[in-house]
Amino acid sequence: MLLFPRLDRVQVDALLEEFELRETAPNHPNGMYARHFGATGGSRISDSALADLRRKILEIASENGFPNPSNSAQRSTFDAQLTAFFADYPNLNAGEALRDDVWAYITTVLVPDVVVWRFKGITRRRFQGGVRNALQRLWLRAKALDRGPKSEDRWKFVNALTEDAFVQIVERPSICSDSRLAQAIADGWIKIAQRVGKSAMEPVMRRAVVNLRLRGEIQVLFALDDTDLDSLVNRIFFKAASF
Template identity: 45%
Template sequence: MTVALLPRLKSIGVDTALERFHETGANTRSTLNILSDYSDVLSFAPSGGYKTGKAAVDLGQGLKQIAQSAGFPRRGNQSAKAGFDQEAAIYLAQAPALSSGEALRNDVWAFLATVIVPELVVWRFPGENRSRFAGGNRNTFQRLWMRGRGLDRGEDHADRWGLVRALPEDAMVQIFERPSIASSQRLSAAVAEGWMRASMTIETSTMEDIMRRAIKILRIRNEIIDLTYLDAEQLEKTVATIFDDAMNAKSAT
């Protein structure tokens, strides 16, 4: 398979764009002017595939269509934006251009957020928070790709994207902003499945606290024994026990 090498934006390019946004507002034309003035902030992988800016533009178009269905460019409520996150996570997880190691590059996501669709970033997260433009697990779109890839139950599953659509934002953050969990697709998915099972037995209003307790317990146990080495059945039972312990601790308070 020929790999599409996507454009990469250096950290200084993100900073320069954010400075320009103070004057022009977040828009693609402004960042394209920056690339014209400071071409050294843009790069591609030197080898291993073919260089393409079109693939990044196509990704941006797909994201815009999803955002428009959620109400963009109107401000929109949190429910609409949560819906955008879910559908965008599914879209990005299946995007052919992101099926290679390019998707692991923070600077690829910085380019997508800062150059291709900066207006979506400020729509989803009003303001000009640098972490939402720069690459990393808080990048507006990189975080969604991580969710989609991490919680994909597989093409043969009857409810392939059920975890992506079910977990609320706080639960997603607890999983995907914890490198010790997010770095393992098996562990991420197991924790999400544990959340699903627990949410069916208790009130939704208490799940945020239980999830946080469960993550604390899990991280401690993961220090003692690497949970990613457990087989599927053992991992499921261990995570279920952790959620039971978290629920019991909540009941005792």
């Protein structure tokens, strides 16, 4: 396993203060002094491999307008393409990608310019590790919503859902950690959105997720087979939409 550099929250905040003083993020800041690695468990990833990761992220960003100002369609496409990239990037298919401080390093030191471009400024929660991190949230989408390389429409859910729908799935560990449940919810969302329109789905999704989480308190959802799980999710979505 390759060990990635890590950056704790204090160091993230210190670097962001430097960015804010300059009113922008540098192209590739020197955060080498602040990073640290896990003491055991694998070999340290090389600086050349990190540079290659930056190059690949920059390529996807450039396809969608970086470094020029972007529109919502470009940002959405960037998110979808980077989600697919993370799914197949071998160096992030291990436990290191589960660490918030690894993603804090990637966003704050490796590609801060891309983060500033994507979110139109320096927003701290997009650099700090966690489900709101600019790139970590996309890796979580990949883990939860990837239908697999053999699927005819592998990224159906990633390409269809709105940002609010992603938040409802990815920011709830009880859902995000179970890819079958996450994908059943995504499928239920699509079915209802086809009837009421995406613009009407925010309250429907929130009611459905609340009811599913409550159901999960009295029923072991991961024990259901695919047919029963899909049937349950569809019933809850229909009720949430008041059909």
